[in-house]
Amino acid sequence: MKKLITGNEAIAYGALRAGVKAVTGYPGTPSTGCLSSLLAMDLVDTHVEWSVNEKVALEVATGVAWSGHRALCTMKMSGLNVAYDTLISVAYSGCDGGLVVYVADDPGASAGMCEQDSRSFAVMADMPMLEPATVAETYELTKFAFELSERIKGPVFLRLVTGIADSYAEVEIEEPVLVSQAAPLLIKDIQRYTKAGAVIATNQHRDLIQRLEQAGQITDEAKINKLSLSRKPGGLGILASGIAAAYLEEGFEAAAPFGFNREDVSTLEIKVVHPFPAAEARKMLAHCQTILILEELEPLIERGMYVEAQRMGYRGKITGKLDGVFSRIGEYGVPQVVQGIESVLRLGIPENLLSGNTQALKLAAARPITVCAGCPHRGTYIAIDKAIKKLRLKKNEVMVTGDIGCTILGMNPPFDLIWTEISMGASVSLAQGYVHAGVKTPVIATIGDSTFFHAGIAGLVNAIQHQIDLTLVIMDNRWTAMTGMQVNPGTPCNNGASTYQEIDIARIIPALGIEHFWTVDPFDVEETAGVIHQAMTLPGVKVVLARQECAIQAQRQGKQAGKVHVVEENCNLCKLCLMVTGCSAFSLGANAIEIDPELCYGCGVCIETCHHDALVAEEV
């Protein structure tokens, strides 16, 4: 059946076609859609879970694969960093059931974070990595990844970039294969499944290298990479890795009016990004006079090509990033194909052929993202701000470390509170460093609930052990919100249908031996500010749990915190409410501020910002 699906969903359907027994992962843009689409299918024979973090997700998946069943583990590039400790060990041990690790990279960093090129991780782990150029190829390569994993008996990477992960295209989907009900293999073999001692570890390393070599042979035989040599030898050869290959045809079309002849060009579309396709690369080198390499981010394929060229005594020219033609930053597209062709063939293609008027961009209004209307974090930020003022300090005197997720929006106006963002859970540990460095003013760390469970909890344990003076504000909105509302261990399972156990942060904190602990409602800004102020004056580790459900998710369930309306006669349009809250439900009317009843959640946070009693809560 032909279906219109995303690259993420193509992996999901490919895994189902491979009879996957378990799928685990942690949400992270742009990888999230894969696992969430499987969760939505309510599968009976395949276990699907959002795990507490990527490392745990990979370990769960590994247990399934070591028992002889197929498993898929999904994450974004930052998550791979978290899972990597485990991954190296698993790569050393290999696996029996197919184990596929899906990682999504984000050239151009459209989701924030970084332009990490995870292909280098495949190199470091000696693991094969497959990377499709289109959504349709994603489906095919996913099925192949499971086969490859079982043939080499080792885990296999599948890498997508945002442009494929989030793109919709038509894919021919087959029926899912029945999930194997075979009894789990229970293999007791400490030579494979433990790492104790140099003999075990070096033997595993040897096997790992062999597996990678074997993967190269299998992918060569299966002709996964697409090599097409021109009829006449000599001329230009283009290597395009992953998504870059999807732009070739269009680039050729654009260059054609300038005398570019597609027939004279050889191409190698690379879908096995590791191991380096040496045999095919050598054919290209033997056939072509000049080599052009198109790959986003790091010059990985390009370096491989230089090595083969050296081994062959190649005399031609290699063009890519290392000779300064292309940038290591941002996404590739048709312009790079054309630019590459021009830099090699000098056809006189004008530079502005594919560049538009970017002057217009300078006129656009800045649109810093802020929290949604009714977001509970708004109350918490305003409260932190108030607490700082109560201590007669200024914002630029109080270090507030931030963390990943919606909570980071405290870095933007109107709050301008957060100073830092590193990685999941880093806020609370980083804050300790500032204290050790001798910061005299109170140090605050902020973190979301999912982030707390993911990695923040370890940082908190460290702070307690070493008796650091800091205030941790856990902004518990009950969901993993920024990636599009996934459940985490703290998400209330009150819908009866859920099959998980909720873990209450309010019970974890006292159990860690923290004396100064408060749970507050961030919609009650005064109380929250009072508590944070008090916390900042006390010694040791203090934890404030600001708990209120994400407004978007609450509204989806038909909830409404209240109703706030404007008393027009009282409003003198001083805009103080807007200035303090930055709430998007506000707009300027002719005579008074206006509240969009569709957007307003009735959180009430704005009410006391008004000194003229123009904002009032209605009884609901």
Add this chain to the structure above:
Amino acid sequence: MKYDIFFAGVGGQGILTIGEVLAEVAHYKDIPANFYPSKGMAQRGGFVKAQLRLGRENVGPNIPQRGADMVIAMEQSESLKAIPFIKPGGDFVLYSDIWAPTAVALGKAPYPTFAQITEQVKLAGARLVHIDPGQLPEYAGELVHANLYVLGVIMGQTALGTLIRSEDVEHIIQTRFKRNTEANSFAYRSGLGMPLVVS
């Protein structure tokens, strides 16, 4: 047929839905398509863009600059982000809704005027199809969904209307949104400039 559309707006306007509907029409009519929405984060009110590429079998998701046959923009300032992508001679459809960022509402930051946008569209050599939010019709006392109205205008007034059939667009709207089917039809047809056929 090869036809590329670049979308720009802010989260919450339903602009991505226009792209989804058109992608589904393509799927329904066996036209090769790649639809790449970029919504950024969960929050409402942030910049969103999308790219729909029709008619190519193997195609990358990104439209090159000067490559879009049509731009559909639903927020005045964000429309500027689409300017580099419009092809000279292309259709630049602007629904000139204004979502002022807080700094603009507070009078602390400038916001581009309609005249500035017009000038940029002209400099890019494109044809401006302007839809004033004030012309949005009401159905049963409520303003219709702007996105479906805009979709109607596009089908009625741009080259896309000659490449795919309006019936197919309407068919997808009807199958996709099970609720408010009459209001949706009304919104779409008002945009198209067709009178509502009361069934």
